[in-house]
Amino acid sequence: MAAPIVVQVVLDKPLVQGFDYLWDAEILGKLPEVGHIVEVPFGRIMAIGVVIKVSTHSEYEINKLKLIKRVAPLPPLDPALLRLMNFASQYYIHSLGETILPTIPQMWRKADDWEKIPKKLAAAEKKQNKKVIIGDGYIGEDQLNPEQKKALKILMRDSSTENAFRAILLQGQTGSGKTAVFLNWLSTTLQDPSAQVLILVPEINLTPQLERRVKAYFPEKTMAVLHSGVSENKRGIAWYEAITGKAQIILGTRLAALTPIPNLRAVVVDEEHDSSYKQQEGTRYSARDLAIWRAHDQLIPILLSSATPSLETWMAAKSGRYEYVRLDQRAQGAGLPKVNLINTRDPQTQFSPGDMGASKQKPLVSKTLANAVTKNLAAKKQCLILINRRGYAPVLSCSACNWLSKCTQCSAYMVLHKAGALGKRSVLSCHHCGLVKSIPSHCPECGNADLKTLGHGTQKLEDAIEEMWPDARVLRVDTDSSRKSKGAEELFQEIHDGNVDIVVGTQMIAKGHDYQNIGLVAVLDADSRLYSADFRAAERLFAQLVQVAGRAGRAGTSGQEGGDIYIETQYPEAAVFQYLLRHDVDGFLAYTASERDEAKLPPFSYQALVHAEAKSLDKAIQFLSELKTRLKNQGLINKELKVYDPVPKAVMRVAGSERAQLVIESANRKLLQEALEIIDQQLRQSSQGRISKTSRIRWLIERDPINI
Ligand SMILES: [Zn+2]
Ligand SMILES: [Zn+2]
Missing domain, CATH: 3.40.50.300 (P-loop containing nucleotide triphosphate hydrolases)
Structure with a gap:
């Protein structure tokens, strides 16, 4: 009798090991190769997995092994890809199966559909041949x-x-x-x-x-x-x-x-x-x-x-x-945009009560910006006004008892969205858990009917802009408007076609689009992104502002002046704005590098997080504290490996779970990796998957986090 063919298969499970199966070449019609996608029985269900080893023996009793049911009609995943997956699995502390399987499209993870696929492919091929290819931008x-x-x-x-x-x-x-x-x-x-x-x-x-x-x-x-x-x-x-x-x-x-x-x-x-x-x-x-x-x-x-x-x-x-x-040159010779910082603490930049006429409300933009917009419109150029908050207002409040529209499931406020954005009626929506509620007519705490919005988002800004420039055609572009009737592409087309005078929107308008006729770009909420607990905040803001500035005067003809960018800020002296003023990307990066070097923050050190999620914050913190104590007792924490105290996450409660994190830092990449592997091993021993057996804490290790 020929030797049995044993294959090891990994599944989309947080389990370190693979599972052995028997391969019957006669039934399956081919010999196994590493990288084959297969369907296998797992417990009482069928599962999709990937073959990672082919051999003739198993540590288990051969006659107890189950048979591979089907093989996907695909070439096996190539060895280079499997090397990449192996690396990703080790580096990011995730099982190999959990790393590979989610990258395979749904269509290939449903074995029952495998037989129908050739038909689908033929249909797609036909369609492709008919498609006329028109390209621009060559x-x-x-x-x-x-x-x-x-x-x-x-x-x-x-x-x-x-x-x-x-x-x-x-x-x-x-x-x-x-x-x-x-x-x-x-x-x-x-x-x-x-x-x-x-x-x-x-x-x-x-x-x-x-x-x-x-x-x-x-x-x-x-x-x-x-x-x-x-x-x-x-x-x-x-x-x-x-x-x-x-x-x-x-x-x-x-x-x-x-x-x-x-x-x-x-x-x-x-x-x-x-x-x-x-x-x-x-x-x-x-x-x-x-x-x-x-x-x-x-x-x-x-x-x-x-x-x-x-x-x-x-x-x-x-x-x-x-x-x-x-x-270092703009390809079509257009000049660089001029950066203007509007110091909002300077009364001269602001409207005074006398300027406002009948309107009692203070405008949402500064006087300096308003004048620039009027001038830009007169020159028949488009304006782009950015605020990185979608919705009408970030919070609803009661003027009598100071009630605020807090999400019941998260430690975040529910954002007011006016009719037409998320539904037919105005609603309160939580941007963290997605909870949507109707707007109370009275304060739920004291019954007062006078509820007011605090702050403003894209919708409120849109209303205010329409009021200030009644003759201008205003378009709002954010994820709400692009999910609605028109897709983002159509909204961008409106701008390209010149059907719009003022665009109000979030950062999403600024990314990579080549607009032809933008003369002015304004950023209203730069400060809110400048000071944050995250040490990368300034780097991110700088990149966004450079991108935004690039939209102004983008397609100018040779020698033409670039457009204007206006930034409203209380801190015009901040480094990020000063380097932007001079268009000095390298200067900003050199400055940031020296700051990080001094503080020994990435890229001068490497970081990882251990996340913990529980019903209560205390439990999550306790879980991480115990972990830290264990590491200390094992002598793992030393001069080269720093473990901070556990802290609640920036948005602590989401969808009813409370979340904390532990930052681990080292200038030595290898040392950090070894420590993480030990932590992973120890946590796994007392867990089912990634849920601790005793305290029901859901945990996760993250390498190179970008939000701390
Ligand atoms: Zn109230
Ligand atoms: Zn929520």
């Missing part, structure tokens, strides 16, 4: 400006040396034509019809534009688009085209970084500094960091592109660990 190599040409030449320099890892930072201000440079660079790689390239973008909203752009460069190539906004069906097909090598271009958001791309030759991470690359659920990976690891492992080049690089990447480029390519 800028060929000879159309590049001298600076872009120089950058491209540096990128191409080593393209003959195959099998070499290169990490390159392409730093250039908004409008300097970074995309044209990297697409021309990729075109050399893509000349080989078997080569595949991966392009990562931070946000779904940015993919349609880049998709059009890429199509314009490579009309004959198959492109797989992968992000959470794509239907499950389409995502399943795109993923299939990537794993089979049919798609030469894989474009997507962070989840695309873990796509099987067997013939991967080059990677681009656009807007590499963006925090959206960090996954905040499940395996909390950084897609950018994994892409760099992947390029390093596969000996291929990776290009990181940004106007405001992350401190980590910028320092790597400065020190020579990464290649450093700069674009």
Whole structure:
């Protein structure tokens, strides 16, 4: 009798080990390979797993092993991808199964549908052939400006040396034509019809534009688009085209970084500094960091592109660990926008009661800004006014007893949304747990009917702007308005078509869109993001403001003045604003680096969090305190490994659970990793999955957190 074939399979479970199954080649019609996606019986249910080992023996009794039921009609996940998954699993302290399985699209996780898939694929193929490809935004190599040409030449320099890892930072201000440079660079790689390239973008909203752009460069190539906004069906097909090598271009958001791309030759991470690359659920990976690891492992080049690089990447480029390519001119010759800081503490910038005429309400914008908007409108230019709070007002309050609209499930206020935003009627909504309530007609505490809003969000600002400039056409763009009747793309089109004079919105308008006629950009709530417990707040704000500034005067013709950016602030002297005033990205990064160095914060040290979630905060804190004490008693806490005291999270209560965290920090990456592995092991011993058996605490370890 032939030796039995035993395969080890990992499942989407927080279990460290895989499970042994028998493989019957006669029934399954093929021999097993590592990376095969299979359906297996698990307990009383069927589950999908991935084969990670093939052998002829098992530690268990062979005749008690269950049979593999089916194999997905797919090539196995390639060895390089499995190496990446193994690394991610170890580094981010998650089981291998938990790391791999969620990256496989739904369509391939339903074994009952496997047989129907060929039909779906054929239908998709037909549709694709019919699609007429119209592309715009093609800028060929000879159309590049001298600076872009120089950058491209540096990128191409080593393209003959195959099998070499290169990490390159392409730093250039908004409008300097970074995309044209990297697409021309990729075109050399893509000349080989078997080569595949991966392009990562931070946000779904940015993919349609880049998709059009890429199509314009490579009309004959198959492109797989992968992000959470794509239907499950389409995502399943795109993923299939990537794993089979049919798609030469894989474009997507962070989840695309873990796509099987067997013939991967080059990677681009656009807007590499963006925090959206960090996954905040499940395996909390950084897609950018994994892409760099992947390029390093596969000996291929990776290009990181940004106007405001992350401190980590910028320092790597400065020190020579990464290649450093700069674009310092705006591609179409438009001037830089002029930055104006409006000191809101200066009475001269503000409306005085005499200015307001019949209106008793103090306007939501400063007098200085209002005058600038009027002037800009007279010049037939569009205005962009940004406030990073959606909804009408952040809180509803009672003028008699000071009742506030607190969420019953979270330690957060419920935001007032006016009719039309989230439903037909006005509602109170919690942005943390999603709870929606109707607006009370009377104060629930004292019965007073006079309820007032405090503060303002995009909706209230929209109303105020309409009142101040009754002749202007005002459009609000935020996640509420883009979820409604029109998608974000259509709203952006309205702006492009010039059907709008003033756009009121959140940060989402400012990302990556090329508007033609914006003369003025204003930011109203910069201060609220300046001072925060998170040490990265200033870095993030600076990147956003540079991005926002880039929207002004973007498409000016050669020699034309850039637009104006206005920032309302009480602290015009803050470093972030002062460097912005001079458009000094490098100055700001150098300043931030010295601050972090002094405080020994990342990237001068490495951090991890242990999260704990319980019914009560006391229990969560106690759980973490006990953990800290244990670590201390074991001698793990020392000069090189610092463990802070447990603290409640910034938003402590969400959806009825109370949350605390423990920060662990070390300048020694290896030491931190070892400590985390020990913590993971110890916590697991007393847990079922990641829930402690005795205290029912849900815990999680997070590597390189970006929100502290
Ligand atoms: Zn009251
Ligand atoms: Zn809530």
